[in-house]
Amino acid sequence: MTIQTPLGRASLRRRNFLVSAAAVAGGFSLGMRLPVGDGPAHAAQVKELNAWVVIHPDDKVVIRIARSEMGQGTLTGLCQLVAEELECDWKNVTWEYPTPGENLKRNRVWKNFSTGGSRGIRESQQYVREGGAMARQMLIAAAAADWKVPASECTASNSVISHPSGKKTTFGAVAAAAAQLEPPKEVKLKDPKGWKIAGKPVNRLDTVDKVTGKQIYGIDLTLPGMLVATVRACPVIGGKLKSFDAGRVEKMPGVKKVFAIDGNAVIVVADTYWNARTALAALPTEWDVGKLGEVQTETINAMLKEGLTATEAFVGNKVGDARTAIDGAAKKVEATYSFPYQHHVTMEPMNATARYTPEQCEVWCGTQNGEAAMAAASEASGLPVAQCDVHKLLLGGGFGRRGRADYVRQAVLAAKQLPGTPVKLIWSREEDMTHCQYHPTTMCKLTGGLDAQGNLVGLHMRISGQSILASLLPQNLQNGMDPVMFQGLAASGVEAAYGYTVPNLLIDHAMRNPHITAGFWRGVNTNQNAVYMESFMDELAEAAGQDPLAFRLKILKPKWADVLKAAADKAGYGKPLPAGHFHGIAQVMGYGSYVAGVAEVSVSADGMLKIHKITAATNCGHVVNPAQIERQVAGSFAYGLSAALYGEITVKDGAVEQTNFDSYNMLRIDEMPKVETVLVPTHDFWGGVGEPTIAVAAPAVLNAIAKATGKRVRNLPLMHHELKKGA
Amino acid sequence: MAVLNVNGKSMNFTADPRTPLLWVLREQLGLTGTKYGCGIAQCGSCTVLIDGVATRSCQVPLNSVGNRKVMTIEALAASGTLTKLQEAWVKLDVPQCGYCQSGMVMAATALLAAKPQPTDADIDAAMTNICRCGTYQQVREAIHAAAKA
Structure with missing residues (x-):
């Protein structure tokens, strides 16, 4: 069915990029995880069964989930639904996020990325289950063809395909052949009464790294040559920036650039967040708040x-x-x-990392809506959306706040000032508390x-x-x-x-x-x-x-x-x-x-x-x-x-x-x-x-x-x- | 050049002596398991152990640490084996978004070291970290489970 997928290539590209990032960190390598979940070890070599399911020769199952995980468990729940129809061994399941850019290139095969309104599972359950069921049918068809028996005589369970004659094989053994087959036109989904993985209180797929400190949230991301920015917007929402005196802080330790964005905020870019924050605190600013300043x-x-x-x-x-x-x-x-x-008060303050060149704008962030973040990147960068992409990371809380892309816009505007350099924009808690929706x-x-x-x-x-x-x-x-x-x-x-x-x-x-x-x-x-x-x-x-x-x-x-x-x-x-x-x-x-x-x-x-x-x-x-x-x-x-x-x-x-x-x-x-x-x-x-x-x-x-x-x-x-x- | 004893190693780096320990750990030493939540020692996301005492690192200037031993979340399973507490945390599937959990685990690690069989009141007094997802019930269960393990 497929040649090497665009997603596979993208995963490989990101992987190399980030491995080099870990190498740059030198003696303090933390076993940094990819910002794409448990990224497949050989993503570029393994053909997908469909947009949702990739099976490796060693039986590892990679399930791709478009909705964002922010603690609510949707990631695990959707994987359960795919695994249920796939009939794979739950122990083999890992996951990854597709990017909204890949979604766009593939005619929105993963459909809606937006994660809000408690819709993550209820509005995607039908098509993710179908994805799992189709993959199962293709695996069975590949085994049946190999055995020269009718597919209808074969069954799949726990990542094993069996035939009444006693023949058995694993998903991993037939996945490559199955990936060449045409997907079935129709699938019949299981009656929930017969569920074995879905409906059960299985543990989450994203727990261990959250208990060891290895989980990389947006605020933790490090890229080679990255600078760190922080922002102060007009304290009165809707007010404007009147003036600021960059000269007062430009010579402070680590400061790289001081500038205004959108006529309502100032940004300091420095080598570290702490230096950026220290300089921003010393930056004289005047605001024009007009009549809004009278509101109590x-x-x-x-x-x-x-x-x-x-x-x-x-x-x-x-x-x-x-x-x-x-x-x-x-x-x-x-x-x-x-x-x-x-106020929502996500524990992780708003942040996003962006890298802009005249040809491409990439963003790394926690977001409840990857596609909205990508649209914001396009608008802020001035590049067509096809030249933008967003690499999602797990969210340190969402609660609706990260459905908006205001912080993504700011990060891209900051990165645009320093073409080619990745810029991580971090809001202070004070900025977060005073500039919410x-x-x-x-x-x-x-x-x-x-x-x-x-x-x-x-x-x-x-x-x-x-x-x-x-x-x-x-x-x-x-x-x-x-x-x-x-x-x-x-x-x-x-x-x-x-x-x-x-x-x-x-x-x-x-x-x-x-x-x-x-x-x-x-x-x-x-x-x-x-x-x-x-x-x-x-x-x-x-x-x-x-x-x-x-x-x-x-x-x-x-x-x-x-x-x-x-x-x-x-x-x-x-x-x-x-x-x-x-x-x-x-x-x-x-x-x-x-x-x-x-x-x-x-x-x-x-x-x-x-x-x-x-x-x-x-x-x-x-x-x-x-x-x-x-x-x-x-x-x-x-x-x-x-x-x-x-x-x-x-x-x-x-x-x-x-x-x-x-x-x-x-x-x-x-x-x-x-x-x-x-x-x-x-x-x-x-x-x-x-x-x-x-x-x-x-x-x-x-x-x-x-x-x-x-x-x-x-x-x-x-x-x-x-x-x-x-x- | 500054020196810190972090996770059993002597670390050399350059930073302004007034920089909070939190940001030294995250930015100079690349130990991002310790999180920024508020910067005013209210939320506990940045909790580390300093000579075994649970401490909110966002309010500890670098130049006040001296040669005391700093321990971060990354040290707990450095050998590749989860601690008893981490195992309980995993078994009870405590985290939701997970962002506050490093601080929770470090605070609980200090609590169990001081009081191997903590009461609910001990937990209430020691675990003042903020969790917005609301994992409190599982945090309490995991601490009790680790104490019994």
Whole structure:
């Protein structure tokens, strides 16, 4: 089928390049790993079976994965799915990333590189499984041809092909012959009920190097002759650079070049990061921030508050006539909530390495979207995209932040100043903290009407605040409306539908967009929407004099109700708890999955909150790796509770006030509750896992706090609230 | 010319004496297993052992190290064999993105050296490293598992 693949040649080229890099490092060689996973030892000599599968004569299987690995386990999960259909021995599996440039050359054979929205597995499972199945059929066909028996009489298992006559051979022995065959036109995928590798809690493929310090992240990359740069952009997002005095720092140790980019940032290139950083700190800069310098958190909040009662709003979900129903209700409940800006805080600060020549631009970086990074490289370099490529490395955290390519653009602009020299651009944590695409800020006013029996007869949810699409992807707005605002609240659909049946419902959004850039932050808009809706459900239940679980189950649709019941059952909801402990519950549908959480908390007499335990249920349809799902669910609480307890970005004179971890705190091990994960898969759909559960973390805890203290916290983060009785 | 005792070897190199140990390790010595996370000794990604004490190397100037012994993550399995703690880490599949894990492993190595059978409270007190992926539950399990091994 193939001659030597372009990817094989590319791998060889990179390999030689990096081996020489390790040699240059001299006595401190660290067994540097290729930034292409466990790159095949003889990639150039071994023909692929197809884009997904390469099998070496020694039976080693290289599976190519286009989606990015940032800790979420997608890499291992996708490899499991390919290996399942391939029928190879899991012990033989290694992996590598194709580059977006190779994808472009091969007519996007690997399809989408973008890794966000918990889509990594659910949106690529079909074609990666087909890739594995096709490769298996080709291997069987090659063995059958050699044995002169019908392929239909042969079977494959554990990298061995067998025939009833007793003949046996290995994948490695027939791979070269199989690679010459035409791929089958059609393949039949296995019934998940018969899975042997997929669906099992196998260990990750990328663990050992992360435990020995050998894993090379973007920030660790070294190339021959490489220089290191660091950047300071205008502290007010949208402001401009007025002046800078390069002469003051050009003679400082190690400094190679000082220049401005994009009219809004200064870059220092030096021999080391530390020298670049030291010089940048000494570089006098003046900024022009104009009217943006007058923006404060208070002015943003006033803007949002106005939207809570504005006449004009985009309607996201409407049933019956909510306003009339509420006006005529026996009892009316009203509450206003708010949710601040938040930062992703990937542990690895933004960075990228670029090398520019007039003929070629190459980038090495951690990115959630290799193709977007390549497009940014093309735009910044001025070279056609066919002359650019991106070599992906594992990400030291993504959480949505590395879906953007702003840091790639800056690295390429820096490299363009020094043609032929690789330049690694590293953001300081301070730069990272102050130049994010932040989780947007919103407020929400909820009004509900109950009849005399305590039934919910009408509900109006007015969201006011920032749209991510307006900030990043205005072309995706629909007649001005941002449909993503209604995640978890949508009228229908398989992605993020509202689970309650309310006879009269209105959910609408008054868009108010401050100048702070908003972006996709793990869980995105399900996070605040679930805080608003699930907290208010408890408020309604209380007004109705009903238990919050019973109140919900009366109006929840079956799949939403089932997962909530599973969490409640496992947590022992309704049964006696230790003295002073209280349960709070929450549920949501997001990213194609149904999730629910039960938080068990206590609040001491002096107001100290302790989150003892979380019980979380997930129905993600098919389960590819239960151990990784458990880790994503537990991690979702670390992430969601960090935000609920501490997450708040504030604005002063137009600039973000928080600069590092001393002013932006996060949950540590002593505050991490025990998380028990309950998987209740119904095996009838493919849902996402990395994000949905974050949304239930905060409301479950807030509902438990209300039970424990009688205090209803409606404005996050929790650190601003005194939970002591009587305070 | 500066000299440091790193991972049992005497290392000679050139750097400004005020350079943080973190950046000397990463840039002068090529030991990139020690990570930069915050630069203000908050997150623990840069944790190394100095004379056996878990230390955040981003706040240690080069000229304060003297002849004390610096140990980085790269030294743990230098012989080709994982330590008991690393084995537990691998078996329990602790890392997610992995970026904070060098610091976690070094902090836990110091903890087990000081307290071979740590309690949960000991772990809470010693393991103040930040992990954004949320591996805390597995970190705790791995430390207990290594203590029992």
